[in-house]
Amino acid sequence: MKSRIKYCLMALIVFVCSCKKESSNNALIGKWKLAESYVGTGSGNTDKWMPVDPKSNLDVQFYKDGNLGGNSYPIYKSYSIKDNKIVTFYKPDGTYEDFTYTIANNSLTLSPAGPIVCVEGCAYRYVNVNNSLRQLLP
Template structure:
């Protein structure tokens, strides 16, 4: 009888663990916050153009999915599509742009990835986390 009770309890625990609800992907905590612009390459040469000293340009990822800032300021919101892709939505609520992103320590790299693509090495936007 004790064995039957133990087996029943284990079966119930396994059933509860297996029926866990899927949740929406959480916003990457390291992505949220204010990022100071450091480098911007949009001239098509592929050579990074370092902003020295850094301009007041910034991009802020809010936890509710909205964007603020003076860099890429024609976009108002973002969604994390997967581990490497962000989808920005423009102020017109219909135009979207994908950006490949990487975060290494306190550095963020954004590279256009469709419909506008960046084919040059080093092309994109580079930021450091603001305090």
């Protein structure tokens, strides 16, 4: 009886250890609509998030195959995840731009991280359209 319990426990441990963790870029997959922008003045006193015009319809879409869509970054056609903080957007000619990213509370924040950066600070906050639609469905 004890050996049977040991084998069941070992099988459970092997099963749990063999499960794949969801890839961090899966959180990016989908369509994101621009909701706010942040532009620093350099003084720090008037820096704040500003809502964008809801009629602007600016968005970015991350596809599972690494393609990038939407109209927020039309010169970039693909992306790759460097780590849990940096996503790289690529132009067709191979040039690129790194962006820091965070995902929290159904929103994605992107900020240029190089080679072009905003010295005074800038960032863009997007709302996940896919999750927003799922919440509206019964």
